[in-house]
Amino acid sequence: MWRKQPEGKPSPSATPGAPSVFAPPSYTPPAEKSAGALLSASKPAPAAPPAPVPSPEAAILTQGIRIRGELTGKADLFIDGDVEGSVRLGDSRLTVGPSGHVKADIEAREIYIRGNVQGNLRGRERITLGNSCHVKGDLESPRIAIEDGAQFKGRVEMGPAADAREHQIKRTAPAITPSVTPSSPSSTNSAPTSVPIEAHAKK
Amino acid sequence: MNWTGGKSRLGAVAAPVASKIRGTAHAVAPPTSVTKSNQKSESFRLSNGLKDFLWLISDVENGRLLDLGQVSQATLNFFIERGFRVTTDDMLRSWKEFRSTVEEKQRNAPPSDFNEPLSPEEIAQHFLENSLRYADDQFNAVLVWDIFDRLDAELLSRVASRLYDIVHPGGAVLALFHSKTPERTYRYRIVDNQTIEIVPIGPAGTHLRIFQNREILNLFSRFRSAKTFVGRDQLREGLFIK
Numbered sequence: 001m002w003r004k005q006p007e008g009k010p011s012p013s014a015t016p017g018a019p020s021v022f023a024p025p026s027y028t029p030p031a032e033k034s035a036g037a038l039l040s041a042s043k044p045a046p047a048a049p050p051a052p053v054p055s056p057e058a059a060i061l062t063q064g065i066r067i068r069g070e071l072t073g074k075a076d077l078f079i080d081g082d083v084e085g086s087v088r089l090g091d092s093r094l095t096v097g098p099s100g101h102v103k104a105d106i107e108a109r110e111i112y113i114r115g116n117v118q119g120n121l122r123g124r125e126r127i128t129l130g131n132s133c134h135v136k137g138d139l140e141s142p143r144i145a146i147e148d149g150a151q152f153k154g155r156v157e158m159g160p161a162a163d164a165r166e167h168q169i170k171r172t173a174p175a176i177t178p179s180v181t182p183s184s185p186s187s188t189n190s191a192p193t194s195v196p197i198e199a200h201a202k203k
Numbered sequence: 204m205n206w207t208g209g210k211s212r213l214g215a216v217a218a219p220v221a222s223k224i225r226g227t228a229h230a231v232a233p234p235t236s237v238t239k240s241n242q243k244s245e246s247f248r249l250s251n252g253l254k255d256f257l258w259l260i261s262d263v264e265n266g267r268l269l270d271l272g273q274v275s276q277a278t279l280n281f282f283i284e285r286g287f288r289v290t291t292d293d294m295l296r297s298w299k300e301f302r303s304t305v306e307e308k309q310r311n312a313p314p315s316d317f318n319e320p321l322s323p324e325e326i327a328q329h330f331l332e333n334s335l336r337y338a339d340d341q342f343n344a345v346l347v348w349d350i351f352d353r354l355d356a357e358l359l360s361r362v363a364s365r366l367y368d369i370v371h372p373g374g375a376v377l378a379l380f381h382s383k384t385p386e387r388t389y390r391y392r393i394v395d396n397q398t399i400e401i402v403p404i405g406p407a408g409t410h411l412r413i414f415q416n417r418e419i420l421n422l423f424s425r426f427r428s429a430k431t432f433v434g435r436d437q438l439r440e441g442l443f444i445k
Contacts, residue, residue: 129274145276152274153297155290158283 063099098132247400252432252440254397256344256377259444266343271350275392294335295350298358301330327357331365340371347378348391351422353409359422367425370445380414382437
């Protein structure tokens with residue numbers, strides 16, 4: 001139902017008259033000029049996070065696609081459709097676009113929300129709530145950034161406890177997706193990965 | 204400053220609270236104290252209520268704070284850096300969404316299923332069955348901001364009562380009350396230990412009432428002490444201690 005954008009190939013949407021549900025969204029998140037200083041338990045005044053633009057290598061779940069079940073994997077993921085279940089991207093970034101509706105607990109390295117999410121969010125490195133988001137659930141991450149206008153209802157947990165829990169998530173991540181070729185954490189930022197996101201039907 | 208709940212009213216219970224509350228006379232905070240320009244004077248205000256609120260919870264370790272206003276990075280940052288676990292619950296928005304959902308359901312109900320429409324009290328009751336549901340004595344501090352000015356009447360006493368239940372004994376609630384109808388709708392965020400930033404977020408129209416002092420005290424009558432600060436900018440601050 002979704003796949004990674006092939007490297008070196010033009011996106012399907014770039015071809016005139018070839019509509020595709022996998023077309024990358026036209027949405028480009030703006031820089032976080034309205035966000036205050038990034039929250040951090042360990043560093044009082046860290047630099048603002050980089051603009052959370054979905055990487056070109058990210059798997060894309062566009063508007064109109066609906067998934068129920070468990071999403072796991074090692075690739076970055078951009079969700080602009082509907083997802084219900086759970087999302088676990090141990091070492092990757094998850095972006096929920098402005099049209100995304102996610103009803104699931106989410107675990108990822110970085111989480112950036114612009115759409116509607118109901119569920120608990122665990123970001124190993126960072127969680128960012130964009131100004132158009134609507135989030136109902138608890139946040140757990142060493143760093144949390146909330147832009148003005150974000151709608152949020154829930155508990156916020158940061159600091160050593162959240163940090164330790166996130167490290168535990170990292171350690172157990174391979175067990176979640178044993179079939180996925182492990183990659184080092186540092187490689188996820190730059191090198192594109194060919195590992196697809198996996199979906200499991202909810203039992 | 205109005206200091207209500209003297210010894211005769213509070214009896215022995217008031218003693219530790221009174222000993223915790225510093226000073227006897229706080230100067231009214233002029234709205235321009237922190238400012239250098241007109242725009243700033245409208246945005247920032249010195250807050251003696253906040254100062255006392257923070258002082259009251261300064262001894263708390265691993266405290267829990269509930270913010271009933273719109274989520275604010277600055278406020279979150281402020282309390283998390285002080286070791287608090289923060290829960291944010293934009294109650295006014297939740298209430299409006301709930302009420303409009305119920306009203307829409309009632310409007311669209313087929314005639315065969317149509318029952319007597321729920322009264323405002325019943326809608327409020329249903330709302331509180333699913334909202335503001337926290338364990339008793341869970342929070343050491345609650346930021347209410349000005350939501351009591353903007354909540355529907357049928358919710359006021361219920362919410363105040365629920366607040367009392369969820370606040371830990373000795374915990375504090377900080378609320379704001381406008382003394383005249385504000386020109387805009389505002390959100391609030393904490394800048395530092397004694398400064399609140401007031402951010403206009405929309406046109407006026409959501410403000411429903413002006414409280415008399417007596418009404419405020421009645422609303423929070425279950426709390427063992429109440430203290431109000433009156434500012435020249437027509438914004439009163441109420442500090443209530445369980």
